[in-house]
Amino acid sequence: MSAYQRWVASDVVIRSSGCLFCSPLTPYTALASSLAPFSISLCCSFCRMVTAKVWVLKKHFEGFPKPSDFEMKQVALANLKDGELLLESVFLSVDPYMRPYSKRDMKEGDVMIGTQVARIVESKNPAFAVGTFVVANRGWRTHFISDGKDLNLLPASWPESLPKSLALGTVGMPGLTAYVGLFEICKMKPGETVLVNAAAGAVGSVVGQLAKIGGCKVVGCAGSDSKVAYLKNIGFDEAFNYKTVASLDEALRKASPDGYDCFFDNVGGEFASIAINHMKKFGRIAVCGAISQYNDSVPQKGPYIQIPMIFNELSMKGFIVSSWHNHREEGVKALLKWVLEGKLKYHEQVTERFENMPAAFIGMLKGENLGKAVVKV
C-alpha cells in the first residue's frame, strides 16, 4: 500500500460540508502523501472524489481589477482514468498578461488563466511518479487532472535547495522573456547601454542582470526608492524612481548622456514615448509589455514615434515569449546556471494561501511586488 493509499485509508476528516460529487452529507478526508506538508487535498471519504478550489472571472475587469471581479468556486474532479495524473498546485503565478489576455480570450465564468508549479499526488501514468514537480498551465486551481502531455518537468539538475517557485519566475517564463528579448530581439552587444523599465519586477530584474553578464551598462527605473536601492544592489549601474523624478526626460539623459543602444520596454505609454527620443543611432527596442496601458478604459493618445524612429533608424519589435519555445531549453539551462553561480540574483514576493490570489494579482499590478509575485497555496 502506498503512502497516499494509507492516508486515504486513515480517513482523517478535516471538513464536513459534504462531497460535491456524491452527497452533501458525505464528509471530506485529508489526502496526503509521504512528502507532506506539500500535499493536503480534499477527498470525499465515500466516493474518493477530490474537490478543487478554482478562481473564476466573475465580471470582466473595467479599469483596475477589483476583488469583486473574482469568485472562488469548488469543482469535483472525477476519478483518474488510466494514463492520468492528479496534481496539486504548490505555487501559482500572478502575471501582468492576465489583465490584457482576460479581455481578449476569456468570458465571464471562465477559470482565471495562469501557470503553476504542481506536484503529482496520484498517478495512473507510468511515465510520471508521485512526488514529481512540474510546471503546468492550468489556471487558478488548487488541483487538476492531466494526461501528462501538457506538463513541463523541472530540469533534472534543479537542486533541492533552490525554491521550486523560481520555475515561475527567474528560471521560468519571465526569465526566458528577458533572455529572448535581450539576446534575440535587442541583440545586445558588450559595451552597449541598456535601458529597462519595471526593472525591479520579474522580467526587468533579470533583464538588468543579464545585460551586466553580457558586458553592458544598465539603467533601470522602478516605482519606489526601496526598489531603486534593490536595483543598485543587484548591479544596475544607474537606477531612478520614475514616480518621483522631476522630469523623466532629464533623468534618462542624466543616467546616460550618450543615449541608449537597447531599450527593453515593459511599460509602454508615456514612458516609452519619452525614452524613444533617447535612443542612439540604430538603437533597438524590444516591445515586451505595456503595463501602463493594460487598465486603461480609454486608449492613450500619442505623442507618435515615427520621427525619432526615422531620424535614428531605430528597430522596434514586439514579441511574445511563448512563440520562442524553441529557445526554452537553452534559456532555462542558462538561467539556472547563472542562478547557481550566484550571477543572477532573485527576489520573490510570496503571498500565502490560494484564497489570496486576487489580492496578489491586484497588488502586483499596483507595484507592490519586488521581483516575481507568486502565491504559495
Ligand SMILES: NC(=O)C1=CN([C@@H]2O[C@H](COP(=O)(O)OP(=O)(O)OC[C@H]3O[C@@H](n4cnc5c(N)ncnc54)[C@H](OP(=O)(O)O)[C@@H]3O)[C@@H](O)[C@H]2O)C=CC1
Ligand atoms: N511579451 C512577453 O512575452 C511578456 C511580456 N511581459 C510583460 O513584461 C512586463 C513586466 O512583467 P513582469 O515582470 O511579469 O511583472 P512585474 O513583476 O514587473 O510586475 C509589474 C510591475 O509593473 C510596474 N507597473 C505597474 N503599473 C505601472 C505603470 N503604470 N507604469 C510603470 N510601471 C508600472 C510595477 O512596478 P513599479 O513599482 O516599478 O511601478 C509592478 O511591480 C509586463 O508589461 C508584462 O506584460 C511579461 C512576460 C512575457
Ligand SMILES: CCCCCCC/C=C/C=O
Ligand atoms: C504559458 C504561459 C504563456 C504566457 C505568455 C505570456 C505572454 C505575455 C505577454 C504580455 O505580458
